[in-house]
Amino acid sequence: QVHLQESGPGLVRPSQTLSLSCAVFSGAIKTDGYYWGWIRQPPGKGLEWVGYIYYNGNTYYNPSLRSRVTISVDMSKNQFSLTLGSVTVADTAVYYCARGLIGYGNFDSWGQGTLVSVSS
C-alpha cells in the first residue's frame, strides 16, 4: 500500500513562494499507470485541484493557478514537489498530495495533508 507524506513550511509571507514536497513510500514514482497530484482545501471549504505530473515530466495545472504554479518530480528521492509563487491570504489551505490512476482519473491514495497559512 503506497503511503504519501507532505512536508514544508506551515507559514508563508504574502508575495513569497510556497514550497512543499511529497515523499512516496512503498511504491515508486516511476510506475506506469499513475500520476502524482496536489489538491488543496481552504479552511472550511471544498477541495480544489492544483495540478499533477506524470513521471515523464508532463504537467497539467489548474488554469486559475497556472501562471504561479510548478510541479516537479525527483526520481532519485522518490518525491515530487509543488511551488506556488506570489501567494496571498487566499492561498491559505490544507495542501494534500495524492496518487492518481491513469485511465480512470481518480486519486486512490492521499497524504494526511499539511496546513499552509499565508500571513504577515
Add this chain to the structure above:
Amino acid sequence: QSVLTQPPSVSGAPGQRVTISCTGTDSNIGANYDVHWYQQLPGGAPRLLIYGSKHRPSGVSDRFSGSKSGTAASLAITGLQAEDEGEYYCQSHDSVLSGSVFGGGTTVTVL
C-alpha cells in the same frame, strides 16, 4: 463556485438510505468522463469511496454505491450509520479545463 454541483447537505435516520447527486455539464460528466466519490471524515484526509462511477475499492463497505447517467452522477448510502457522518465529494475530468474538477461537497448528517 464549483464546476460540479452537489447539494450542501443531506440527512437521514440510522438505517435509512440517502443519495447525493453530482451534476455536471457536457464538458465533464456528460462527455462520458468517469465520476469518483470521496469521503472526508472530520479532521481527516479524503478517502476514495467509488471510482469509475460505480466501482468500490477493496475495503469499502457495499453500503456505498455509485451510478451515472447523462450529465449527472449519484452516490447512495444504505443502512446509514453514525460513522458515515462527514463530507462527501464527487470528482471528474473536464475537457475545457484539461484537468480534474470537484464538487462543492455534501455534508451527511445522521439524525
